[in-house]
Amino acid sequence: MDLSPHRARPGEGRLRPRTVTILGSTGSIGRQTLSLLEEPEAFAIRALVAGRNAALLAEQARRFRPELVVIEDESAYAELAARLAGTGVEVAAGQAAVAAAAALDADWTMAAITGAAGLAPTLKAIERGRTVALANKEALVCAGELMLEAVARAGTTLLPVDSEHNAIFQALADGARAHLEKITLTASGGPFRTASLEEMRTARPEAALKHPVWSMGAKITIDSATLMNKGLEVIEAARLFGLTESEIDVVIHPQSVIHGMVHFCDGSVLAQLGPPDMRVPIAHTLAWPARMPTPARRLDLTALGRLEFYPPDETRFPALRLARAALRAGGAAPALLNAANEVAVAAFLAGRIGFLDIPAVVETVLEAMGAPPAHDLETVMALDGEARERAEQVIAAR
Numbered sequence: 001m002d003l004s005p006h007r008a009r010p011g012e013g014r015l016r017p018r019t020v021t022i023l024g025s026t027g028s029i030g031r032q033t034l035s036l037l038e039e040p041e042a043f044a045i046r047a048l049v050a051g052r053n054a055a056l057l058a059e060q061a062r063r064f065r066p067e068l069v070v071i072e073d074e075s076a077y078a079e080l081a082a083r084l085a086g087t088g089v090e091v092a093a094g095q096a097a098v099a100a101a102a103a104l105d106a107d108w109t110m111a112a113i114t115g116a117a118g119l120a121p122t123l124k125a126i127e128r129g130r131t132v133a134l135a136n137k138e139a140l141v142c143a144g145e146l147m148l149e150a151v152a153r154a155g156t157t158l159l160p161v162d163s164e165h166n167a168i169f170q171a172l173a174d175g176a177r178a179h180l181e182k183i184t185l186t187a188s189g190g191p192f193r194t195a196s197l198e199e200m201r202t203a204r205p206e207a208a209l210k211h212p213v214w215s216m217g218a219k220i221t222i223d224s225a226t227l228m229n230k231g232l233e234v235i236e237a238a239r240l241f242g243l244t245e246s247e248i249d250v251v252i253h254p255q256s257v258i259h260g261m262v263h264f265c266d267g268s269v270l271a272q273l274g275p276p277d278m279r280v281p282i283a284h285t286l287a288w289p290a291r292m293p294t295p296a297r298r299l300d301l302t303a304l305g306r307l308e309f310y311p312p313d314e315t316r317f318p319a320l321r322l323a324r325a326a327l328r329a330g331g332a333a334p335a336l337l338n339a340a341n342e343v344a345v346a347a348f349l350a351g352r353i354g355f356l357d358i359p360a361v362v363e364t365v366l367e368a369m370g371a372p373p374a375h376d377l378e379t380v381m382a383l384d385g386e387a388r389e390r391a392e393q394v395i396a397a398r
Contacts, residue, residue: 019046021104023121024112026050026057028217029135029161032279033110034060036286036294047101049113049121052076058083065089068104070097072117099124108286110161111136114219115342116335116384119143123377129154133285135161137236142335143380144239158240159285164233165240166281167260167272172241183243184261185233186253187312188213188276190225192355193254197316203355205348213256213276222345223319226358227312231323235334238327245327250320252310257299275299319359322366329371332383339387340365347395357398365390 020037024030025048037043045066050057052073061069061084068090071080077093084091092101102109102124108131111122118136123143125132127150134140139147151158160166164185172180191210192200208225209218216224223229234248256276263269274280277296286292314321319341326333344361347353353361365387374380 017042017044018107019044019105021045021047021049021101021106021109021125022112023049023098023102023110023118023125024051024114024135025060026053027112027114028220029112029278029282030110033112033282033286034064036279036283036292037064046104046106049098049101051113051117054080054083061089062087068092068101070101072098095120103128105130107131108133110282111139112161114138114217116142116339116381119380120377123147123150126150126156126158127154129156131157131159131285131288133159133161133282135282137162137232138338140236140239141232141338142384143374143377144235144334146377146380148239159288160236160240161278161281161285162233162236163259163274163276163278163281165237165260166284167258167274168237168241168262170272170284171260171262171270177241179265180247181263181265182247182249183237183241184249184251184263185230185237186251186256186258186260186309187227187230188224188256189252189254189310190227192225192316193252195316197356200316201354201356205351208348208355212254216278218349219342219345222348222358223341225355226319227317228319228323228341228359228362230312231320232338234320234323235327245324250312252312253308255304255307257304257307273299317359319362322359322362326366326371331371332369332374332380333366333371335374335380335384336366336369336371336387337362339384340391343388343391344395353395353398357395361391361394361398364394 020043022030045064047068048060048066049070054076070092074093081091098121102121109125110133112135116138119139119142122136122139160169168183209221211221230250237248258271258273261269261271275296279294280296283292283294312320326337340362344358348358
């Protein structure tokens, strides 16, 4: 069985000038993507899309001169337009404009709008039938079957950006999975890897946001602290690589040097190693199937000294267990998991609930809603909204 989540294209065996759209340009992944696009002869940016940060989006537009910039928050349109007056850059706002930008004909699109909000624009980019670098794991978590059906219909090249999935992709020789036995995703363990339950119960957002290794946005940093991020990655890996839940292992690896491993039936294990720097997997998808240099620091294994691995503790970190259960349940359960988690994380960051309340809220919503079927995007989004309402009710009652 071919595991490849992409389709090779004639003439893509070398790095060539290509048009680029970035969905989520002001976020962590978007900013790091732009840092790799410093060669104007190699890349031409068609569109930059952001949520509400008009000042940074305007700064990016002035530097990289895209054809179009779109801000989802319509109240920020006036500021963005004023900042870009006289530049010749087209400015638009609103969800319809985001969808239109995602549908623009570009050789390569970075799908990095976080959360369920990125689902519809990512689908628009996929339907265009070119290359999509997927950094929005929620797209496959919430609507995996719909997304993969769209990939197959359009003949889209779908490349994983998450460091763990990109590592598996590389270790599988860009998709070949003959004789695969299982895969292993690694997790740093986050800021509370060795913390007691009591310490976690009283943890404030500022402590949870101090990731020991990676530099990421607030939401994904909290997900890393609860291990929900790894749970979502288990679901995403099952979709991308056609695996069952039992074929996906997770280990805690504090050094974050090995990002993923592929185990074969003869006992061989292929691992992808690299610095904990998202520019590496971004560059891999940007140049694929070639490679391009990055400014990421090089590994010095002698300086590292040792690499450690531990099993995850699902008593202190129940989010991983909840994600695995949602994957096994199927239907809309993964979408409900994601929706409830997004609401719970926002509530924690706002000081409304405690750290350990995050997985508790998610579990309560899953128990109440089960695993209803979801055959189209409208149903997925309706169930997403219902799960968010239930999560808010649970939070208010705590």
